[in-house]
Amino acid sequence: MSANSALLVELAKFVASLVAILAVSWLVARMKLGNDVRLRNEAEAADLARIALCGFEPAEIVLDRAGIGALLRDAGGRVLLLRRHGAQFAARILDTHAHARLDRTFLTVGTDDRHFGTVTLDLGDQAQLWASSLRRLGA
Numbered sequence: 001m002s003a004n005s006a007l008l009v010e011l012a013k014f015v016a017s018l019v020a021i022l023a024v025s026w027l028v029a030r031m032k033l034g035n036d037v038r039l040r041n042e043a044e045a046a047d048l049a050r051i052a053l054c055g056f057e058p059a060e061i062v063l064d065r066a067g068i069g070a071l072l073r074d075a076g077g078r079v080l081l082l083r084r085h086g087a088q089f090a091a092r093i094l095d096t097h098a099h100a101r102l103d104r105t106f107l108t109v110g111t112d113d114r115h116f117g118t119v120t121l122d123l124g125d126q127a128q129l130w131a132s133s134l135r136r137l138g139a
Helices: 003-030 041-053 124-134
Strands: 058-063 069-074 079-085 088-094 101-103 106-110 118-122
Touching: 003 069, 041 058, 041 069, 041 088, 069 118, 079 118, 101 124, 106 124, 118 124
Parallel strands: none
Antiparallel strands: 058 069, 069 079, 079 088, 101 106, 106 118
């Protein structure tokens, strides 16, 4: 094989690799993978809660300052934890306060579902209010 043909083969490999990288990048962007999703406002959190749990109509909402999660309470006293999970949001009803820990303005909340995990929400001056209200849930 001549030097020119070897150079062309290497150039073809480089171009093919570049095309593959660009194709994967386009696909990732198209699928919206890896986005830094955040809750923008209470209305968005309420919409996500309604989608996650049919019949859940939020009466009170507190958002994490960074937009990574929220706590929502309906008129019946049920509390829904909404948290970021990858590029989506996941939700669970809280039925106990056993997994809630308050540290100044930070409230760490979890569920009995170990796959759901815990999330630490920066709720600002609302943290103490929500932490004390979670004590009304079962132990």
